[in-house]
Amino acid sequence: SQTIHQWPATLVQPVGSPLSLECTVEGTSNPNLYWYRQAAGRGLQLLFYSVGIGQISSEVPQNLSASRPQDRQFILSSKKLLLSDSGFYLCAWSRGQGASDTQYFGPGTRLTVL
Amino acid sequence: KQEVTQIPAALSVPEGENLVLNCSFTDSAIYNLQWFRQDPGKGLTSLLLIQSSQREQTSGRLNASLDKSSGRSTLYIAASQPGDSATYLCAVRPRGQNFVFGPGTRLSVLP
Numbered sequence: 001s002q003t004i005h006q007w008p009a010t011l012v013q014p015v016g017s018p019l020s021l022e023c024t025v026e027g028t029s030n031p032n033l034y035w036y037r038q039a040a041g042r043g044l045q046l047l048f049y050s051v052g053i054g055q056i057s058s059e060v061p062q063n064l065s066a067s068r069p070q071d072r073q074f075i076l077s078s079k080k081l082l083l084s085d086s087g088f089y090l091c092a093w094s095r096g097q098g099a100s101d102t103q104y105f106g107p108g109t110r111l112t113v114l
Numbered sequence: 115k116q117e118v119t120q121i122p123a124a125l126s127v128p129e130g131e132n133l134v135l136n137c138s139f140t141d142s143a144i145y146n147l148q149w150f151r152q153d154p155g156k157g158l159t160s161l162l163l164i165q166s167s168q169r170e171q172t173s174g175r176l177n178a179s180l181d182k183s184s185g186r187s188t189l190y191i192a193a194s195q196p197g198d199s200a201t202y203l204c205a206v207r208p209r210g211q212n213f214v215f216g217p218g219t220r221l222s223v224l225p
Contacts, residue, residue: 043118043216044215046212046213049212088155098145099145099167100163102148105158106157108155108157
């Protein structure tokens, strides 16, 4: 069966510090990978998605970046965090982008920027 | 641009009641629609996925329907239980695009 891991689970960082969140998927190959942010009281916002190693598409311009160094590894980074970067970050995967493809979500990382 | 809304924003019902959650979307050109459940502080769990060619899907006490022409979907929960308490999110996948999520309905089932 497939599983998706995210770490850390919780993170408290000062403004201006760097960020690295990691997501890995087990039990599948060549998944589509996604990073979402869920701010308090707001819906899910798609930040980045990737259909393959080194292939990253950005949905929202911001001070965050993403990388996919391996097939089942997706990393979300920032060089300097802003207060507005606080939120709940969710990684997800799917087999493809067809009509029958479900998205499966990880447990999330709670980021607080102080 | 596809927009997804969910009504009501919050709902509180006594245990045992049947209930309906609503999802509306503005563009009917979709691949599929998916219902998720999110417990506080947790990730999303997929409940049901309805492809654009389908009208409904069922899983246990859950039934989701899709009416593309009117841009609506409903999630029906039968015989609600306290364990059903969570936020329920609707998401649509427009053709050639990624999922667009609604804001969710926060459900409380009281024992």
